[in-house]
Amino acid sequence: MTGVERTHERTVVDRDGDETPALEVDELSHRYGRTRALADVSIAVAPGELIALLGPSGCGKTTLVQAIAGHLHPTAGQVALHGTTVTAVPPESRGVGVVFQQSTLYPHMTVAENVAYGLTAQGVPDETRAARVRRYLELVELAHLRAASPDALSGGQARRVELARALAPEPDVLVLDEPLSALDRRLRVRLRDEITRIQRTTGVTTLFVTHDQADAMAVADRLVVMRDGTVAATGTPRALYESPPNRFTARFLGRSNELAGRVVGDDVDGSADHALGSTARDGELDMVRVAIGEAAFVVPDTPPEADQVLVHVRPEAVRVAAAGADDDHGTSDRDGSDRDAEGGGPNADRDTTVSLGGTVARVADAGSRYDVHVSLDSAIAIDEGTETPRAADSPPTVTAECTRCRLATGDRVQVAFDGRDVSVFPRPTECADSGGAGGPGR
Amino acid sequence: MSLASETIRRRGSWAPARLVAGLLGGLLVAGFALPFAAFLWRAGSVALWETLAEPATQTAIRNSLLTAPVATGISTALGVPLAYVLARASFVGKRVVEALVILPLVVPPVVGGALLLSVVGRFTPIGAAAASAGVPLTDSLLGVILAQTFVAAPFVVITARAGFTAVDERLEQASRSLGHGPIATFTNVSLPLARGAIVAGIVLTFARATGEFGATMMVAYNPRTMPTQLWVAFISGGIDAIVPLAAALLAITLAVLALVRRVARVPTVVDA
Numbered sequence: 001m002t003g004v005e006r007t008h009e010r011t012v013v014d015r016d017g018d019e020t021p022a023l024e025v026d027e028l029s030h031r032y033g034r035t036r037a038l039a040d041v042s043i044a045v046a047p048g049e050l051i052a053l054l055g056p057s058g059c060g061k062t063t064l065v066q067a068i069a070g071h072l073h074p075t076a077g078q079v080a081l082h083g084t085t086v087t088a089v090p091p092e093s094r095g096v097g098v099v100f101q102q103s104t105l106y107p108h109m110t111v112a113e114n115v116a117y118g119l120t121a122q123g124v125p126d127e128t129r130a131a132r133v134r135r136y137l138e139l140v141e142l143a144h145l146r147a148a149s150p151d152a153l154s155g156g157q158a159r160r161v162e163l164a165r166a167l168a169p170e171p172d173v174l175v176l177d178e179p180l181s182a183l184d185r186r187l188r189v190r191l192r193d194e195i196t197r198i199q200r201t202t203g204v205t206t207l208f209v210t211h212d213q214a215d216a217m218a219v220a221d222r223l224v225v226m227r228d229g230t231v232a233a234t235g236t237p238r239a240l241y242e243s244p245p246n247r248f249t250a251r252f253l254g255r256s257n258e259l260a261g262r263v264v265g266d267d268v269d270g271s272a273d274h275a276l277g278s279t280a281r282d283g284e285l286d287m288v289r290v291a292i293g294e295a296a297f298v299v300p301d302t303p304p305e306a307d308q309v310l311v312h313v314r315p316e317a318v319r320v321a322a323a324g325a326d327d328d329h330g331t332s333d334r335d336g337s338d339r340d341a342e343g344g345g346p347n348a349d350r351d352t353t354v355s356l357g358g359t360v361a362r363v364a365d366a367g368s369r370y371d372v373h374v375s376l377d378s379a380i381a382i383d384e385g386t387e388t389p390r391a392a393d394s395p396p397t398v399t400a401e402c403t404r405c406r407l408a409t410g411d412r413v414q415v416a417f418d419g420r421d422v423s424v425f426p427r428p429t430e431c432a433d434s435g436g437a438g439g440p441g442r
Numbered sequence: 443m444s445l446a447s448e449t450i451r452r453r454g455s456w457a458p459a460r461l462v463a464g465l466l467g468g469l470l471v472a473g474f475a476l477p478f479a480a481f482l483w484r485a486g487s488v489a490l491w492e493t494l495a496e497p498a499t500q501t502a503i504r505n506s507l508l509t510a511p512v513a514t515g516i517s518t519a520l521g522v523p524l525a526y527v528l529a530r531a532s533f534v535g536k537r538v539v540e541a542l543v544i545l546p547l548v549v550p551p552v553v554g555g556a557l558l559l560s561v562v563g564r565f566t567p568i569g570a571a572a573a574s575a576g577v578p579l580t581d582s583l584l585g586v587i588l589a590q591t592f593v594a595a596p597f598v599v600i601t602a603r604a605g606f607t608a609v610d611e612r613l614e615q616a617s618r619s620l621g622h623g624p625i626a627t628f629t630n631v632s633l634p635l636a637r638g639a640i641v642a643g644i645v646l647t648f649a650r651a652t653g654e655f656g657a658t659m660m661v662a663y664n665p666r667t668m669p670t671q672l673w674v675a676f677i678s679g680g681i682d683a684i685v686p687l688a689a690a691l692l693a694i695t696l697a698v699l700a701l702v703r704r705v706a707r708v709p710t711v712v713d714a
Contacts, residue, residue, distance in 0.1 A: 092617040104616040108634045117630075121621030169621055363606045 028077030055226030502671035555660025585662030605639020
């Protein structure tokens with residue numbers, strides 16, 4: 001480990017099989033009595049990578065952390081560090097640093113003694129030890145508090161000391177188990193930037209466990225989304241946010257509108273292909289024609305197995321305009337001209353975009369933007385990302401974000417979104433997907 | 443303004459309840475204080491130092507000061523690890539172990555002594571073997587220690603266990619992940635953090651061992667400890683005869699309590 005700043009490139013480097021993962025979890029399962037906590041979880045973390053393990057409370061994150069750190073012996077499966085299986089190795093011999101959600105600083109030791117604690121186990125000579133303690137306290141910018149008692153630290157300071165203590169023995173892997181959950185919002189944002197900086201500086205392979213999608217997306221090179229003891233999705237934050245592989249990921253990674261639709265064809269005429277631009281033209285992309293109510297449009301997505309589908313679209317991808325106004329002008333805060341420039345012509349453009357009529361139900365001022373909630377005339381919105389199921393007879397609504405619109409409750413509007421901003425999932429049968437497990441508003 | 447009047451109104455409504463609680467509690471406190479005061483007043487009127495200088499009394503004090511610390515030491519050395527296991531581990535038969543630990547507390551000391559006698563009595567295999575080897579387990583200082591340990595050890599086990607339970611297990615996990623093995627983790631983290639409770643338990647155990655009478659009387663009537671000597675003196679000389687020794691017993695216990703509080707900085711035995 002050096003003090004040299006690592007380049008940012010590693011976040012986009014394609015990690016092929018040549019590199020032995022710093023941490024590899026292989027088909028890990030664990031049961032507490034009859035309760036299943038983990039089921040066949042497999043994760044590989046490349047050296048120097050920062051992975052966020054994201055999932056709602058009770059999805060098995062903490063069990064996984066305990067198994068990786070060696071505080072729990074899994075029912076089945078293996079944990080390997082740099083290619084060596086350590087499933088049966090006790091925690092003190094693993095080289096996995098852990099920071100827990102609650103402070104575990106030792107109240108009977110000073111800050112410096114806490115940071116030195118991991119070094120005394122390694123038998124580091126006194127002088128080296130003192131230098132190392134100083135270095136890591138400087139890294140977290142708390143060198144001036146070395147003689148303080150942990151009781152005298154603020155919440156954020158305690159977190160940073162704990163980070164320094166976990167890093168000082170220079171572990172192979174650092175596991176941060178909900179390190180920010182106990183902090184208030186402003187401090188959390190500051191500290192997660194700090195964690196990113198420290199991770200870049202030290203280059204330590206890091207597993208950042210959190211239930212907060214904003215924290216996860218802000219820090220991680222790669223996300224692992226967990227649900228009910230299994231891995232629901234793996235990928236870069238951007239990829240998972242923009243094209244979630246399943247409904248759970250779509251809902252968990254941010255606000256999401258869900259509209260009931262149906263597949264009306266998986267073959268598309270050339271005009272839509274043309275309109276979707278170069279990505280579609282290579283012929284490898286799947287196309288599916290989806291109808292929402294009366295309106296149909298083309299979605300560049302793998303056709304789902306079911307005909308009854310859910311169309312998922314982020315609020316920021318939804319354009320809203322006063323009825324009668326041209327879609328690309330007026331109140332829309334999205335610039336539609338680039339679409340036209342791609343040369344699809346008006347007909348093709350209409351075919352890749354769906355436009356639905358509705359009435360503004362509510363406009364919420366979120367400061368940097370407005371959230372416009374629109375009650376649709378047709379179509380069926382399943383929900384807009386809230387956890388409470390909507391009453392069957394209440395009008396379907398869609399939430400759109402806009403920055404400059406002047407709309408008021410009761411205005412007639414058109415909402416529109418593009419097929420490329422949409423993900424299509426099979427519609428769950430009643431109750432089958434009741435465990436929506438945590439909307440984004442948590 | 444309205445807030446202030448609200449506070450006043452509340453205080454007013456609470457006053458009768460507090461008065462009743464205060465009266466009831468006051469009765470109990472008086473019940474503690476009155477015998478204490480009466481006893482000290484009596485102590486002023488008897489030949490305190492002459493009695494304490496008598497050989498029988500001196501022997502009893504010496505025996506007590508010899509046996510009680512040993513019994514406390516044994517209880518601590520064996521009881522603290524047991525307390526840790528009970529606080530952290532779950533195993534088959536844990537309930538049985540817990541019940542056994544509490545048993546000496548709920549069994550009357552005299553019965554406890556009888557239980558002990560049935561194992562180490564002179565005519566039992568163990569007792570006979572020990573006696574023939576020259577270390578009699580009854581009517582010896584060893585017997586006294588045995589009786590005191592039996593009766594007093596649960597105090598340190600129960601108190602220390604509560605202390606260990608109060609230490610967040612994650613602090614120990616963090617220590618393990620920082621490279622320290624289970625034993626180093628116990629001595630570096632668990633023990634210092636549970637220190638207050640352990641010290642409190644030791645004090646309680648010592649106080650109990652010093653004052654132990656029932657079981658000691660059964661197992662080792664001789665050699666006399668302070669409590670057994672107290673009994674003998676009371677039978678022959680009545681209340682005035684035992685005031686000096688009782689005062690000495692009280693003084694020793696209070697002195698140890700004060701010393702431990704000072705050295706170990708445990709705020710109060712009860713709180714810790």
